[in-house]
Amino acid sequence: MSSSTTPSTTAPAPVDASGRSGLGTRLALIALALMWPTQLLSLAGMLGGSAQASVAQHFHTTEIGWFILVNALVATVITPFVVKFADFYGKRNVMIVITVLGLVGDIVAALATSYGMLLVGRGIAGFYGPIAALAYASVRELFPPRHVGAASGMIGSGIAFVALGGPFLTGRLLDSYGFRGVLWALAAATAIGLLLLLTVVPKTPQRVARTKVNWLGGALLGGGAAALTYGIGKGGEWGWTDTDTLGFIVGGILAVLLYVVTDTRSAHPLFHLGMMSRRSVWTVMLAASLVAATVYGTGVIAQLLVLFPKIPQVSEGLGMSATHFAVIGIPSSVLILLVGFGTGVALRKVDARIPLGLGALLAAVGFLLQRQWHYTDTHLMLLGTVSALAMGMIVSSAPVLIIEAVTPEEQATANGLQTMIQGVLTTVITQLVYVVLAQDSRIVQGTRFYLDAGYKNGMLLAAGLAVLGVLAVLLIPRLRPARDVEAGSAVTTA
Known part of the structure; x- marks a missing residue:
């Protein structure tokens, strides 16, 4: 992807309505509008993951893993093309197109009368997957340099709202309307995201000359x-x-x-991979992608454990309702909210490598503790706080490290490449989790149920991957703080 950009002759300068302190009302509104579609991906993962048990039992399938994987695979396949077209036609315009496609997929899935049709809908919805890469890249065009880090941190920490409200929404929908209620809710949320893009987000002016793909x-x-x-x-x-x-x-x-x-x-x-020859870039890509993919890809363990039924000799899930799961998750949800925003503020002065590495380490500890204690409400509530600390740090620090590692001209490419790498790793890790779980499972009437040994082994795998993430963070050299990053100045200080 060319690093020589050709801005539109009518392109406005980045919006600066902030005065001397804070983001300002207009900038905060734009950040919120970019946060919605970005964090909708997290909400979709939560809702879809929680709906798996219901979907598997309704359609009597042993291949429930593809309910999540087909969406992730499509997103991975199209990400390089989406990023390329965003450079040609503008990030906002492409975000609108893929959101429309995502909405179509959500509707198809909600109307599905067979598991095959459901997977087709989920696959079409995967076109929405690259939107986070474009949203973060848009920040560089729409915000003054001194607010880029704060805005990116705000967008990333928006997952706290998902963590706080998402479980209750999931519980209400699943318990009252089943998995179709979840799928229709995703369609409605995607429609809101489309409305925000159309009405709140300004045009993104940066372009590159159109070339062959x-x-x-x-x-x-x-x-x-x-x-x-x-x-x-x-x-x-x-x-x-x-x-x-x-x-x-x-x-x-x-x-x-x-x-x-x-x-x-x-x-x-598709990507100018030359940037990956710089240690500051490839180490950030590796660490941010591996750590994020680990916490997202292994999330299915807890979802299946909690929501699958308890059936002697067949299934050793906890058999909770989705609403009950949401209630016991309140402390963790609040903690993600506080830690996410706290980390975003601290990153103005704190090296972003520290919260990412500490988050990965806490994730490993949390998985190991949960491997031993995951049988009661008290276990889940207390040990969930460890994972919440990790999540809050990870989601706030990872996007800031990307900003610190690359130049503004490389931002869209870097975000797209990181999204693609994280998507591949998340998909592979999720698939590995299902493989591990299946080693200790039972199939009854076409549905696969999991035993406690499978859940334990899955948590052990997750802990090992989180440790690898810590080691990857240690490879990152010292970077210039995001508040000091101007055009062309995203370089290491080492």
Whole structure:
């Protein structure tokens, strides 16, 4: 993607209605409008994850993992193309288009009369997936430099509102209307996001000259990610040394490597991967993506544990209602809210590597503790606070590190690349969780139920991945603080 941008001749300067302190009313409203579609992804993950148990039992499927995975895979496949088109036609315009597609997918899924049709709808809804990359990149165009870090932190910490209200919304919908209530709620939330984009978010002026698109590279990248995920998902069923398993896994890896070769040699690459040669960039990409993918990808463990029924010798879920789960999650939700905003404020003076690394470490500790104690309301409430501390730090610090590592011209590419990497890792980690859970499970009347040993092993896997995230954070060099980042100045200070 070209780093030589061509702004529109009528492009306005970044909005500055803030005066000398704070973001100002207009800027805060724009940040809120960008926060909604961005955090809708988190809400969709929460609602969809909680609906899995109901969906599996309604459609009698043992392949419930694809309810989440098909959405993530589509988002991963289209992300490079979406980022490219955003450079051509403007980030706001492309955000509007993918939101419309996401709304169509939500409606198809809500109306589905078969599991296959449901997956088609979820796949179409995956077009909405790259919106977070564009929203964060838009901040660089719409906000004055001194407010870029604060605005990004505010958008990221908006997950606290999702954590606070999302469980109650999920509980009310699932307990009163079943999984279809959840799917219709997602459609309504997407429609609100579209309205905000149309009425509140200004045009994003930055453009690059339109060129050809490396369709072959995108196909290799998306196809490779899909093949890799599918192979991992089938490994437990087919056997890890089975030729079909190895064919999908090795073929997927080779396809991704071929993408790198074609994109670096292409006159019109999807991503200018040259930025990844800088230590400040590749380490931030690796650490931010791995840590975020771990906390998001392993979230299905708790959702399945809590909402699947308790059936002797068949299912060792806790059999809670979604509303009850929301009530015992109140302390954690409030804590995410406080820690998220507190971290966003602290990042004005604190090195963003510290909360990301500490968040990853706390996540590992939380998984290990929950592995031993996850059987009562008290266990879930007390140990959930550890995970809440981790989540609040991670979601606020990761986007700021991206800003600190790249230049404004690289911002859209960097956000798109990080979204893509995180999407692939989240999908792979989620699939690994299902593989681990399936090793200790029972199938009754076409539905797969999980035993306690499976949940424990899944938590152990999650803890190990979080530790890898801590190690990745330690590789990041010292970066220039976001408040000091101006055009072309996002470089390391080391």
